[in-house]
Amino acid sequence: MEVTRKNYKDCLNTVYSAIEEADFLAIDGEFSGISDGPNVSALTNGLDTPEERYTKLKKVSNELKLFLLPISLLCRYITKPFNFYIFPKPFNRTSPDIKFICQSSSIDFLASQGFDFNKVFCHGIPYLNQEEEAQLREQTEERRNQHANGVGTPSFISPSSSKGSSHVPEEHKDFINKVVEKVEALMVNSEKTLDLEPCTGECCLKPCLCSDGLAWFPKGLHVETVETEKKERYIQISKVDEEERKRREQQKLEKEQASYQMFLVLIEELNDAVGFSRVIHAISKSGKLVVGHNMLLDVMHTIHQFYCPLPEVYFKEVTMCVFPRAIIARSFTFQELITNTSLAELEKQLKESPFKSPQVETAEGFPSYDTAQEQLHEAGYDAYITGLCFIAMANYLGSFLTPPKAYISARSKLIEPFFNKLFLMRIIDIPYLNITGPDLQPKRDHVLYVTFPKEWKTSDLYQLFSAFGNIQVSWIDDTSAFVSLSQTDQVQIAMNTSRYAESYKIQTYAEYIQGKQQEKEKQTTKTWGEDSWVKPHYTCSTTSAFGYSRYSCNECFTLYIS
């Protein structure tokens, strides 16, 4: 089902209940550019740590935009596929004018797949991150108060004529007594109104008059704050007969109703602006398993577009808030059985023994996909296929049980070990970024950190290490690279021979990491000292249609533990 700004509000309940019913969700976003494409490969290194990779991707991701988020909601063998088109349409004149980068190769790729850009740019669903939502909520509150002030409060009818001074503050008593005298005169003379002296700023009399002070006056007096042309405010007290009193009360009621209507309009405007973020909040809140293929980018974009700017340091905590349970089809593979993990290959291999391709039907009212036809990369199809792959792999796990089970649910304990491990492309020895625990620390005893003149090429490194047989070079920048030797015991020999070299320098991997760590500590101390370090701003929130409930981070965690 295609969802744009045009039909988004009508679909929302269908989406919510589909999330509720779903066993799990499969997603696969389309972006304005790919931060991990050929152009950034120069930035990435086969021996990056997960944290380094995150930092590199973060730089690029923040400037790109998610155009389309296809979500396939699967419940056993029935799927409900949605294609959400997304665009940061400015909400009003004060909302930020977002600038984002388009990469011509990515745009061209989408175009070649028949992507409809008008659906994004003309009819994309808007969204806000949490900070923007909070700001808008504040503005809405302000506008509501302004409206309420403009129409309602400073007009009262005195309820009774019983005098009493108990609630009047001591310092105002003199003043109030003078006013009461004037009011008593008004009751008997021929004047219809009494204007008190203008007061600058907030009228000191108002609190008394507006609360219990009114009780001082004879019944049926009308008390109102009036503004002069010069913006001076004063209090006007008028005699009113029964008819006038009713008319004014009716007027007051109408104004209050108008104010309430205004409030509803403002809340709807707010919800419209929060837009697609509400769907993401509902997914987070549901705690349902979310499956993706190369999901790292989807996760990063989801966080920075719908929650908060990607944190400087690392993003495990916020990821756990947004996706309490996520699984990556790619890291959830069986290395001995599946060698090529591109989505197309994955799908092909999962149709063959020992796997079994599941027969998934599309729910009524949703457009169905035909796996027999090549629809790869068509909006929505990839998410759907990712879902199928997950089912096939989960069911394969079931074949090891005694007795074997044909269907393994997304809630099964069997698949828990695969949770929250985000596949890392092009890192040699760390298959995934572990969101719920410490990252893998592969042995890198055979790795050397080499620095050299910027004229050096890969061939120079091959020549330098020619005595050591096969090596693997992972470039860091123009003047440094990691060189992996095939045998760890060669490391010491390489270190010894380099001792007197002038043009290049060799460190062991351990020395390199130690140096980096020291540098980092120095910087952290400095930054803390300068007091400029700010904890990334986000909360695990979910916004209902009436919009004020907030869920603490712990609640998300419990969803995972349960």
Added chain:
Amino acid sequence: MEVTRKNYKDCLNTVYSAIEEADFLAIDGEFSGISDGPNVSALTNGLDTPEERYTKLKKVSNELKLFLLPISLLCRYITKPFNFYIFPKPFNRTSPDIKFICQSSSIDFLASQGFDFNKVFCHGIPYLNQEEEAQLREQTEERRNQHANGVGTPSFISPSSSKGSSHVPEEHKDFINKVVEKVEALMVNSEKTLDLEPCTGECCLKPCLCSDGLAWFPKGLHVETVETEKKERYIQISKVDEEERKRREQQKLEKEQASYQMFLVLIEELNDAVGFSRVIHAISKSGKLVVGHNMLLDVMHTIHQFYCPLPEVYFKEVTMCVFPRAIIARSFTFQELITNTSLAELEKQLKESPFKSPQVETAEGFPSYDTAQEQLHEAGYDAYITGLCFIAMANYLGSFLTPPKAYISARSKLIEPFFNKLFLMRIIDIPYLNITGPDLQPKRDHVLYVTFPKEWKTSDLYQLFSAFGNIQVSWIDDTSAFVSLSQTDQVQIAMNTSRYAESYKIQTYAEYIQGKQQEKEKQTTKTWGEDSWVKPHYTCSTTSAFGYSRYSCNECFTLYIS
């Protein structure tokens, strides 16, 4: 007429002849963002010099993209409107993957006008700037040579049997003599072929054999470079009879033809990649008058997308190359008659006396616009209206002639004073950037340059200068602003009173400019000294279908002078 990648090549001749016939052209581009929008207004200052404004706009312009260039070609009262959709589709794997910025407000504005983004992203005409074109031309040359080497050259039939040693270099004589002996043996023995020894790299024998060396051999010998499986190259000499000779000659001819076909394909690929730039080159070459409304951005984008990166320093020279004659409807107004110069207002006012709205018809086969309906900002309509405005204003000039003339052509001397003056938005006292001469230097004796703590607001400045009556504040940054006093003789008083001030500092405008000049000179010397200053790379070129003619800058100038 809408022009995309799909129909672009079919339209090209129509476009060329329309340019040829046109009296003048009107343009009005649509961009992925506007560098002079509300968000940059903080960057611009009402007292910028034209050069400063250029530098500020340059920074932003380079990152934005022209999506659509509507061009209305007008010849007297007939117009041919074209809408060119443009997108930097990567030409091949090695072509640069261009990243550009989209501004959500601009995208939203275009969407609200019914802009078709698919026409840009899916079917936009590609283009190259001059440097990219030169690179691709080089690659094409290389591929052509590779192809030619692969199929053609190293195979010869010896033309005659006359011996001669005059052209054989002394150092090769011994070797050649030995070869000749072997060849003479071949002629009388029963072998069909003679294989010379393999040579590594470029065969030293080839130059001799391939040119005059052939003359050494008896007639009808076939000489060919052959490659072994190990990629060693050697020369094979074969005896051929008449039939074989004919067959081989036929083969050679076919190969040459294939090579020529390949050349044509490469040239077509090249021309396809140069794409829309060819239209811009044709416009530049025509020297026709180009009319725009707020044309500064159109000019800057045209230069950096189709010619060269915007020069660091200033862009008058390159502008003269690209647009030898440009006129801005906005600077070409009559201040006493037209006060509001927005395009909508301009059009309205030019329909009324003393102006006369021209009756312009659309040429057959082109979609026509209806000025009675509100089509403002619809792709192409703005360019068309800009053209109409120009005609109305030019004709108004004719009413001052004796006898008055009803129609003033774009070639008339009467409008020359308005040429090449680009309207500058939001600069108080400099209406335009003068491309063909020095910029206007308005008197700024009444202007003060004030620096102050960053907490100061406009109201603080008003208070500081409250004794001087009306002032005008033009912010530069957080801690400085220009303050224009209403009377020049107040400047000295202000300077005197500020002498002992500690929180703020005042300079006269002249002092400020002098300081900046000195700073600039210091930097220029430094940059020159470091030899890192590079003259902006561009040439005034025009590419014909066969693509190699280049026009020097002077030629463009003469077009203007004539």
